[in-house]
Amino acid sequence: MEPKKTSKGEQTRAQILEAALDLFRERGYEQTTMRAIAEKAGVAVGNAYYYFESKEHLIQAFYARTHEEHMAASREVLDQERGLRERLLGVMRAKLDTIMPYHQFAGVLFKTAANPASPLNPFSAESLPVRRQATEIFAEVIAGSDTRLTPELAAELPNVLWLYQAGVILYWIHDSSPGCARSYRLMERSVKLVLRLISLFQFPLLRPFLKELLTMVADLRSEPMPAPLPAQTVE
Amino acid sequence: MEPKKTSKGEQTRAQILEAALDLFRERGYEQTTMRAIAEKAGVAVGNAYYYFESKEHLIQAFYARTHEEHMAASREVLDQERGLRERLLGVMRAKLDTIMPYHQFAGVLFKTAANPASPLNPFSAESLPVRRQATEIFAEVIAGSDTRLTPELAAELPNVLWLYQAGVILYWIHDSSPGCARSYRLMERSVKLVLRLISLFQFPLLRPFLKELLTMVADLRSEPMPAPLPAQTVE
């Protein structure tokens, strides 16, 4: 639409981003300097800051990339499978598969992502859109399956599953078994447990318990996580 | 025992640490420079590095301090109460109470603690002693209570409770409600749920489920979390 305004800038932006991601892959995040990125991209250091607020913000691009890959991979699974088990398992496996190539710098990613003041923080307002999208995948896992759930459970479950997924990723980040085999095992076994839990909760006996759990979760989510503390500045 | 060897050095070390903690409280972690710490302590910058490997390592001291306070506070509760509910609630409340004064720089704490390559990481080999101690508190919560649990559950539950506690702290870190009221509410409500879960698991109906859950948890814990990835250097 406005090719004049963007084309040149967009190109520079892309050059910087590619240079950054290449170098991150090659030698890791910490070992990559902004000077090196600028040099590889053929621009001045200052220019990188014209396009990206900070070194951390360069990660956000990579983040988005992974997310999109996962969405695509999930779509395939969800178009194929009808069983709740297969759908959940497929989506979870797709997630691990997508992030596997980046395992070596997962730590840094997580470190910045975990900072409450960071825009990369998955609970932050800035990443709400991505979080919502990710939750929607789980909503689809449930909605498109041949298993019928009580409405209350179906309403809150996607958020719980998103949290569950975050837990698995947390384990994965710390996992250095070959090929992250332990993470895959955790994922498979815990999916089974999650499904058992879900079917258990259909028992009337457990209804009051489920109800309390769900209202708690919903209540805690109700007020969106507030903005980063003003006192705390990101470095 | 060796007062000669240590006294002078220990004193300098203490000076630096106090200066650091004071400044952290006053203006936060990021805003405090090593130069400022050194100046306040009346030593040269380089000297601070003789006693502490890095700025991050200064946090570890604070970490240890909090942990000890919590142990003391828990002991009081555990000496008083016999009910499982009261004991767990008391220990969890003590935890929040202990860390509350440091809420403002919890973010930074967590950020470094979350880095798999950091010595502060609660899963790291370096913090195993503290983790074990913390888990032992939960073991005592159970052992000293008037509630009888199946041996398998009693064996694995402390670890699960430690993880549960970590989850609550994670929420607290991101909580900016006044006085962290939401965190306290989460804690109280989730303790109730945990207790219900525990009693639910005494039903024979749920035994196989419990068994699978426990073997999974035990299995994942069995191999200790390996050393930090070699590729990943801490900045």
Place this chain on the structure above:
DNA sequence: GGCTCTACTTGAACGCGTTCAAGTAGAGCC
């Protein structure tokens, strides 16, 4: 009193993320 050894201490210098004042190049208008 001098020698040696060890535990501590210094501060200049380095590397790197980030900022900012000073450009520059092209588009649009006259």
Place this chain on the structure above:
DNA sequence: GGCTCTACTTGAACGCGTTCAAGTAGAGCC
């Protein structure tokens, strides 16, 4: 062709964590 405006670009400089070569002071020994 010149004027102006905007989008982009530059690289020197700053601040801060960290390192390191060069001390220094006291203890123990002769």
